Amino acid sequence: MSDIHDAGHAGPIKSPKQLLTTVILAFVLPVFAIIGLVLYVTAGNKPASGAANPELAVAHRIQKVGFVEVRDANRPLRSGEEVFKGQCAACHATGAAGAPKLGDTATWAPRIQTGFEALVHSALQGKGAMAPQGGGDFNDTEIARGVAYMADAAGANFPEPPAPAAEGASAPASAASGS
Ligand code: HEC
Structure with missing residues (x-):
């Protein structure tokens, strides 16, 4: 108790070495933290690394x-x-x-x-x-x-292929039968 009292308002820093360490931690670390944050934020829109294209x-x-879809087979x-x-x-x-x-x-x-x-x-x-x-x-x-x-x-003239079988789709009856 009396020791602390003797040291007055010195707080936890008791030697020049500790002071130096504290200064480095207090000023240098935030700089790296900020650099890290900037990299993190700007990395968002970059293409995946290694993507040639x-x-x-x-x-x-x-x-x-891969998605699940429930549909009507007769649509x-x-x-x-x-x-x-x-x-x-x-x-x-x-x-x-x-x-x-x-x-x-x-x-x-x-x-x-x-x-x-x-x-x-x-x-x-x-x-x-x-x-x-x-x-x-x-x-x-x-x-x-x-x-x-x-x-x-793009200039071709292919008819829209009709629905197979007897489905009552509105396909053009005149559709050619392919090649
Ligand atoms: C992921 C992108 C992508 C999607 C989606 C896509 N295509 Fe393609 N398609 C391509 C590329 C790339 C080529 C050129 C391929 C080549 O020549 O190497 C191509 C070429 C083609 C060709 C020409 C093939 C040939 O023999 O020259 C046809 C026809 C075609 N696509 C039809 C379709 C149809 C119909 C759909 C939709 C059902 C479709 N594509 C969806 C990328 C796509």
Whole structure:
């Protein structure tokens, strides 16, 4: 008790060495803490490290995977435009990941020349950065309609594939039977 009293108002710092340590802790540490915070905040929008193609990495991240959906098996088939907007636009509206853009005639022309069947095959099986079915879970006829919609927007003249079997969809009766 009397010791503390003798030291007057010295507090916990009792030697120059302790003072030095305290000064360093009090001034240098916050600087590093701030640097750390700045790095943390600015790191948010950077592409994942090691991503050679950030656009592709983003496209992969925003692509829908694994979700549960309860649906009516007898629902009317989506039109090509609906399929495009729901699924394909993620890449094909902007050309993300090197996808041929909607309405970009020059990019589509050589692809259209390979024929409707080949394009549908690519869309169903996947090609390059495009996952099978464009990453979605539309049925094959709907995917084919999406293909026809995109190809037609770029100058092709593929008819919208009709619904299979005797479904009363409003498909054009004159649709050609493919190749
Ligand atoms: C994750 C992005 C992505 C999505 C989603 C996507 N595509 Fe693609 N698609 C691509 C890319 C990339 C290519 C170019 C592939 C290549 O040539 O290497 C491509 C190419 C194509 C081609 C041309 C294939 C060929 O043989 O030249 C068709 C047709 C196509 N997509 C249809 C679709 C349809 C239909 C959908 C929607 C159901 C869809 N895509 C969704 C990325 C995507």
